[in-house]
Amino acid sequence: MPTTNAEYRTAKNLTHARLATLLPCSESLIGSVERGTRLPTEQFTRQLERALGLGGELLELLPGIRSVSPKWFRKWPAIEEAAQTIRTYELGLIPGLLQTEAYARAVFMGEPGAVPGEVEKAVKARLRRQAIIHRPNPPALSFILDESAILRRIGGREAMREQLGKLLALMDRSCITVRIVPLSSGSTAGLIGSFVIAQDDDTYAAFLENTENGEVTHQADMLRKLNQRWELLSGLAQATYVSREIIQRVVES
Template sequence: MPVEPAVTAEVSPEAAFGRELRRLRHERGWSLEALGAKVGYSGTMVGYFERAERPVPESFVPIVENVLGSGGKLAALWQEMDPRHPQKWFRRWPKIEAAARTIRSWEPLLVPGLLQTEGYARAVLRGIPGATEEEVEELLTVRLQRQGIFSGRTPPMYTALMDEGVLHRPIGGATVMRGQLEHLLALMDHPRFTVQIVPLEAAVTTGLLGGFAIAQLSEGRYWAYLESASDGQVTDHLDEIHAISLKYDTIRAWAHPVHVTKEVVREAMVRYEP
């Protein structure tokens, strides 16, 4: 029987689920058709699930868990697919964040998701066209769970560059913004966080078309994600990583040092006083 490679940051949750499903089936010596007959699906459909060629319905998971006795592992892997997230391209990124040693981000419009308070994140997610309150709360839970990487045993070093306009865009209103800026100041006192503001008067145009982040994993491999108005991209292509890194270095060259950034944030807080 072939040995399945370990699940790493570049393996999608769908592929990881399929590999574990196949491993458990092989462990019992069952064919696709045999397992399908036990769970009420065709062998062909089970094969699709194993090859990550079809979305796995939620109703399938408890049935196959019971039949294969996976001890909750398949359910946990299915949760990582996060079918609630509307942007399928993004699903790989939280896994990369969790494995990263360092993360460098640039945001021209909003506070980065990993640094957002609950109130700020909720206000941002309510801006998704057509999103119901229930969907907003589900997405909020996912976003806040991503921040759990900083409470682990080996949290990444995180550097956030933001345009000064982010401080003056009243997302969620005055109370929410004041709480968000207070949160940024608190993070800046933590040794694993660096926050720098790019001043408006710098008139930097690099990076204004969208935010991005660069993550370095423990084995030295780099990944990046890029935002756009309609879609996004997660990549590990060296040419793209190099181009994004050059953009990041260009933007950071114009950023305030940390001690100046703190004063800029404090000054911005004044406009959100009660």
């Protein structure tokens, strides 16, 4: 089942040019929304649904993302959906695209002032993002995790066991690689924090987050620096088969 603007469009065999005449709008606007460089408005989404003959599928996603995500994050899900490759480095957590429901819930409940009702909305929005892994044409997803991310017991013993089991299962998919930077590496280029780099053809974007804020950026200088960090971390990360053994040992312990 289609899950993004681009997938619904291609399912109808519509080009950017043809869809632009149906809305009507510019081809560049459609391209920007699909690449995630421009956030669709509710009005645009309603027009898009009418043109594609949908019954609320895209509108259902729009308020969910907006209601539970901080303003600086709202551009990212669309970028993530349009990306052909996504490279993620995580220092202390299992990345959102790989999280189980229980693990995600425990992460959100750890936030100051967490409200159960809002936590559940946030969990559902996070799980919806994972649809890109299971679509017929998933992006190439490469994850480098600091070993501390798999050692931190979030949500309790059973929740963590389930999470690591899912991680191992996802590593069997051809579109996903997971590699571990061992604690024995000492000081690394990743200690400053986590980041994600997404690429769609020749368009790059990055997502950075800290304790109280975050940033989605297309700045060439920032992307260059993050790519340098990625290469340094990639040099420290263990091969996938060794990383699998590291994760399995944590599960067994």
